[in-house]
Amino acid sequence: MPPDTLASLLAAASARLKASGSETPMLDARLLLQAAAGLTREDLILGPDRQLSREQLSVFEGFVGRRAHHEPVSRILGAREFYGRVFRVTPHTLDPRPDTETIIEAALKLMPQAARLLDLGTGTGAIAITLLAERPDATGIATDLSPAALAVARENAERLGVAGRLTLLAGSWFAPVSGLFDIILSNPPYIPSGEIAGLDPEVRNFDPALALSGGTDGLDPYRIIASGAAAHLAAGGRVLVEIGAGQAADVERIFVARGFLPAGRHSDLGGHVRCLGFNRAQK
Numbered sequence: 001m002p003p004d005t006l007a008s009l010l011a012a013a014s015a016r017l018k019a020s021g022s023e024t025p026m027l028d029a030r031l032l033l034q035a036a037a038g039l040t041r042e043d044l045i046l047g048p049d050r051q052l053s054r055e056q057l058s059v060f061e062g063f064v065g066r067r068a069h070h071e072p073v074s075r076i077l078g079a080r081e082f083y084g085r086v087f088r089v090t091p092h093t094l095d096p097r098p099d100t101e102t103i104i105e106a107a108l109k110l111m112p113q114a115a116r117l118l119d120l121g122t123g124t125g126a127i128a129i130t131l132l133a134e135r136p137d138a139t140g141i142a143t144d145l146s147p148a149a150l151a152v153a154r155e156n157a158e159r160l161g162v163a164g165r166l167t168l169l170a171g172s173w174f175a176p177v178s179g180l181f182d183i184i185l186s187n188p189p190y191i192p193s194g195e196i197a198g199l200d201p202e203v204r205n206f207d208p209a210l211a212l213s214g215g216t217d218g219l220d221p222y223r224i225i226a227s228g229a230a231a232h233l234a235a236g237g238r239v240l241v242e243i244g245a246g247q248a249a250d251v252e253r254i255f256v257a258r259g260f261l262p263a264g265r266h267s268d269l270g271g272h273v274r275c276l277g278f279n280r281a282q283k
């Protein structure tokens with residue numbers, strides 16, 4: 001194979017990424033090559049002998065070097081597809097995960113007409129923006145402690161056409177929020193703080209610490225959300241929270257102690273309970 005054709009660059013990059021530990025080296029290499037050269041997948045298939053310009057080659061080599069140092073492709077490209085829409089991702093936001101689509105599916109089944117939703121710890125806005133985009137009659141508020149993350153959520157909301165129905169508020173959990181909501185959602189940080197150092201470098205080195213640590217046992221945000229949710233839940237409303245592996249029983253205990261009833265366990269595609277629902281117990 002002649003050097004520096006698309007095919008040879010792809011093969012070499014894939015081999016390098018495999019050696020550095022990527023589980024999807026060919027896919028990673030292809031996405032990076034497409035982005036560096038402004039090409040589609042069809043371009044690669046139809047023109048494997050094409051060559052890159054010097055500038056494109058330099059960009060591609062930079063991308064591959066970053067990926068070899070465990071930076072996720074979505075962070076290198078600054079974009080992640082979530083529930084069929086592309087979200088901008090920056091170092092200030094969690095990289096939205098496919099598992100979080102579980103809470104979307106659960107919420108879509110529950111949302112009443114003209115639903116009012118509250119998304120706590122919105123990051124890129126993936127949850128709130130997706131639900132508002134799927135339900136054009138819904139309105140919502142999304143909060144985050146990080147103003148830099150909220151700026152990304154604002155940009156995503158504008159690009160995805162829901163900014164007129166989404167209010168973004170900076171502050172801790174319920175602190176900046178007033179009013180009642182039909183559905184309160186959160187994918188809070190839920191990793192026990194002592195486990196962060198042992199996470200994959202893709203997560204540990206690139207997701208913001210604020211998006212990961214849930215305190216000593218990983219459950220602090222659930223305690224705060226459970227204690228504040230009743231004051232913001234409309235009659236018949238539902239709380240939906242994403243959880244980490246093995247946290248279901250503990251999180252249910254926390255909500256039950258605050259007067260909620262468990263109202264559904266929702267599993268991700270891997271079969272793990274990923275999302276819990278809660279109703280307000282009737283008085």
Ligand SMILES: C[S@@+](CC[C@H](N)C(=O)[O-])C[C@H]1O[C@@H](n2cnc3c(N)ncnc32)[C@H](O)[C@@H]1O
Nearest residue numbers: 094096121122123144145172173187188189211
């Ligand atoms: C696990 S990330 C989830 C982001 C987004 N909802 C998603 O699912 O991709 C948790 C988010 O909570 C935010 N956060 C952390 N502590 C917070 C707090 N005290 N109040 C509000 N948001 C907080 C982080 O900045 C981060 O954006």
